[in-house]
Amino acid sequence: MTARPGVGIVSDVVLQRHRLQAATGKFGLEVCFSGDPSRLMAYPEFPEAALWLVTLEDEADHLALFDHLLENTEAPVLFGLDQAPKPGSTDYFRWERRLLDKLEQQLGQLEELDNANDLEQLIEVVSQSHSAPELSHWITPAAPESLAEDVWILGASLGGPAAVKTFLDHLPPGLPVGFVYAQHIDGNFTEVLTRVLGRHAHYQLKQAEEGYRVRNGDVVLMPVEREWSIDSRGQLTEQNRPWPGPYGPSIDQVLLNVADYYGKRCHAILFSGMGNDGAIAAPLLKAYGSRVWVQEHRSCGNSSMPDSVAATGCTSFTGTPEELAKELIKTIENNCLLKSRQKRNSA
Template sequence: MTGKDRQGVAILSDCPLQRGRLQEATGKFGLTTTFIGDSERLMGWPTMPEPDLWLLSLKDEADHPALFDYLLERTDAPILFGLDPAPDSGSTEYFRWERRLLAKLEKQLGPLEQLDDSGSLEALDEPEGSAAPQRLQRPHWIPSVDRSQPAEEVWMLGASLGGPAAIKAFLDQLPEDLPVGFVYAQHIDDHFTDVLGRVLGRHAHYSLKSPEPGDRIYPGDVVLMPVENEWMVDREGRLQPKDNDWPGPYGPSIDQVLLNMADYYGARCHAILFSGMGNDGAIAAPLLRAFGSRIWVQESASCGNSSMPDSVAATGCASFAGTPGELARQLVQTIEESCLLRGRPPQTSA
């Protein structure tokens, strides 16, 4: 819904904590708050708020007959009540509660998550012949890779709004021949995947590729997960489509991609969560971290929208946060340290 005016909600609750959590959650979805308070404050308000939707979270709705009469007489906006109380922030249950709230909001207001459109993607493209960005040098302790062998280690790159710019900056700075593969899950309209692939691959050593049934993930691959249906990795390490859509409101589901990759790769599957709205990734990332995966996030100030990486960071599972450039440097350093620990010899000149 890029370009659409921000919609507003009015929040009514007799619990200050619930009011705060509803305001925080709706803000993640790009909604403004036109009013927040309890029934007494509303009835004393000088002018009637005019939101697109009323959110009511009351301990006992039967105790507020005058409030419902007041609203029905003065507003034409829909009223959403019977909301579950919000659990503790940062918990898995909290993020599940946010997902349920999002589903209810979208039922009333339509799709809320903003996605990059063709215009914002085209703006990332450089003219033909433009200078390539400065790349990191591959440390000599990282040996040349055998591209005929599948990648032992996979990094999942997850993003939504503002993600393509961040992912491009990240990939553009990576040196070639890193012994890892990438899986890229981007909330985007399926019509723009060709534009995304062209723009991101202009200067990077890593070009996007769409998966085919039976494909393996090789070093240097950046496999772009399709939007329209779920994909998994079978017991032989081959990518396979499933007959169902991705779970959740947007595809591909970053949580599900993480879980599907981890089913095969285990602790050799890591993740970096880049710019995006919502909290996709915040449920699966802590599970992967508990089994030894690395979970990194883009730091807030460099994001087009920081809700997604901030949600993952709020779980306490992220071990590193940085700009796209800092994330690229951290990845190269981490791979180098891993090679040193394995005792691999430095590469030699031909």
């Protein structure tokens, strides 16, 4: 992984400093200074930062600060940042997105994946010997090529490919479920990801195709360049526009587009990743009656994304990739038992 740029934070409000520090850390940036104007001006050696973030209650009270910054650094200085709202709210996540946009205008794309590192982790997972569990006798195996009634969205970013591979490897073949996989990734890495992640697996990645309907056993990979949705007939369709937001595919938009057709039969698992993609749409899925799960932070390469979703209060299960797979099997088993009981009662 390449070294992340250093950021200096100056604010006369302690709470704002803490929230800016938490947000910049979520985007993988190092904070080389965080303090009020008087502390910076008394600092014995001026900190070396690639960017300065300054938010003050009244800029007129700190005119000397501006001269001090201009005299001591050639790095960009962003003044007049919006006050950070309460964390966990939709307003807060939108504020984080606006901050990310400003940071990337100055520093370049922050969530650019280290493709070689992710590939190395993937190959390590593939090389580990593991036998998938057998399908429970309580679960009726899905017929080949049958359309999926229930779809789970797998959302991931940095550290995600290895976690998703581990999750899929711990599922038995024949589960009556389809997956849609939204992975922040360099488009040039897509072919390698598809080949390596699908190796020795019961669940094979496939590229999204115009008019295709998600089938049981599918793991449909959302393309990076343009937005895709599902039409009224349940068919995948490409939109003539890029994904909204800074990264493709937008996990928030994938959640909304898939849930628009499947409703409460659309569920989501958010794996390792940087930033907060998914945190705005996940509560809307919960309102549909869908399940929203996240990878627990200790098993993540970067836990910012699942932690952000968990902070909304909409998640009902947290676990390692292996535990998430076990919970999915148990959930499908319980649904099959419930359907069987309902059939007997109606007979």
